[in-house]
Each structure stands twice: as C-alpha cells, then as structure tokens.
Amino acid sequence: MSKERLTAFTDAILAIIMTILVLELEKPETADWASLWALRSHFFSYTISFFWLGAMWVNMHNHWHRIEKIDNKVIWWSIIMLFFASFFPYVTDFVSNHFTSLFAQMFYSVIVICVSLSNMALGRAVARANGSTSALDYSNRKIVAADLIIKAIGIVLAIFVYPPINMFAVILAGCVVTFLPHIVNRKNKKLGEIDAV
Incomplete structure (x- = not known):
C-alpha cells in the first residue's frame, strides 16, 4: 500500500468520525436561547472532541509529508489508532449526557489516552x-x-476536585501537542543559525 492511499484512508475515516460527532448533537426542545443553554455540556463536549481530533489530524499531516515509505506495522498502527478514534462520537455523546459523572469522564479519558498511545x-x-x-x-x-x-493531571483533578476538569486537560494537552513543536522548531532553527555563525 502506498503512503498516499493510507493517508487518504485515514483522512476519510477521521472526516466521517468528525461528521458523526455533529450528527450526534442533541437538538433543543424549543427554539429559544434557554433550550440551547440547557445543551451547553453537549456543545462543550462536541467542541473539545472536534478540535482535539482536528489537532491530531493537523499534527499527523505535518509529520507525514516528510515520510517516504510505510510498512505493515504503520498500516496496522494506523488502523488501531482509527479504531480508538471511532469511539469519539459514542464517548462524546455519553459524556455529554453525564457531564459531571466521574465514570463518564474517565471513560472519555481512556479513549483519548488510547488514541494518544496508538498515535x-x-x-x-x-x-x-x-x-x-x-x-x-x-x-x-x-x-x-x-x-x-x-x-494524567486532568484525571487526578477530575477524581479529587471536579470531573469535567478532565476535558479541559484534554484540550490543553491538544494545544500543547499542536503548538509546542512549532516553538521547538523555531528554537532549533535559531540555534542552527547561531552555530552557523
């Protein structure tokens, strides 16, 4: 299998997962602001999941454009990562309906960590x-x-302080993984320029 085929397959699956996320959003009972506000945990959970998956996709593309070949291990780890990512619509809906439940937040964390480790x-x-x-x-x-x-800090705070803190930790981790590489690359470029002088 070529790198391009695997990339296209991964893109398609992630696009489907992210589309299902929005389709799973609960509809308000009436057409007013109060009904929308009552669904704030659903919108918040959707936003966290969507942007976390989006950040993962961006990071994958930033790294994959530099690779030349893939093997069976790459293909199977991609499938394993997509398997765990495919749980996002389900676990996002679950945590939306039980937002302050420690069990629901831990279930969400397990999926996030499984995706992170497989990635x-x-x-x-x-x-x-x-x-x-x-x-x-x-x-x-x-x-x-x-x-x-x-x-891990988010999980500890969720257990001992307030369960939804877990989701803030997930989005903070997503921001770190997205922006820290750019900071490190800039720092390395500056060090390279200094060494060249």
Whole structure:
C-alpha cells in the first residue's frame, strides 16, 4: 500500500468520525436561547472532541509529508489508532449526557489516552519504516511526555476536585501537542543559525 492511499484512508475515516460527532448533537426542545443553554455540556463536549481530533489530524499531516515509505506495522498502527478514534462520537455523546459523572469522564479519558498511545506507536513505526529515529528524538519525547502528564493531571483533578476538569486537560494537552513543536522548531532553527555563525 502506498503512503498516499493510507493517508487518504485515514483522512476519510477521521472526516466521517468528525461528521458523526455533529450528527450526534442533541437538538433543543424549543427554539429559544434557554433550550440551547440547557445543551451547553453537549456543545462543550462536541467542541473539545472536534478540535482535539482536528489537532491530531493537523499534527499527523505535518509529520507525514516528510515520510517516504510505510510498512505493515504503520498500516496496522494506523488502523488501531482509527479504531480508538471511532469511539469519539459514542464517548462524546455519553459524556455529554453525564457531564459531571466521574465514570463518564474517565471513560472519555481512556479513549483519548488510547488514541494518544496508538498515535505515538504509529509515529515510532513510521520512523522505523524510514530508517530514522526522528520521531523518537528528544524534543518529540518531551512533547509526548508533556501531553501524557497534562492528561494524567486532568484525571487526578477530575477524581479529587471536579470531573469535567478532565476535558479541559484534554484540550490543553491538544494545544500543547499542536503548538509546542512549532516553538521547538523555531528554537532549533535559531540555534542552527547561531552555530552557523
């Protein structure tokens, strides 16, 4: 299978998952602001899930344009990652209906962490298939560590303080994973320019 086919397959599945997210949004009982406000946990959960999946998609494309080949491990890790991602419409609806439930928030976290870990394994498989350890370099390990630490802190705060804090941790981790690589790349470019002088 070519890289382009796998990328197209992944794009299609993620697009379907993100479309199902919006189709699962509950409709207001009446056409007024009060009815929409009553569904705020649904809109909030949808927003977190949509942007988290979107950030993951952007990060994948930022890394995948540099790879040249894939192997069976890359294909299977992609399928495993998509399997866990396909639970997002279900778990988002579940957590929307039980927003302050610790169990619902932990279920959401389990899916997020499973997607994160399978995505990390996918990155390693891609690096090995291309005879490179670039996906495992120090800066990427720091980014993955920061992502998992933020999610772990969110779980602890959800257990001991307030369950929905978990979702704030998920979106914060998504922001870190999205923006920290750009900061690290800029820093590395500046260091490269200084070394070249």
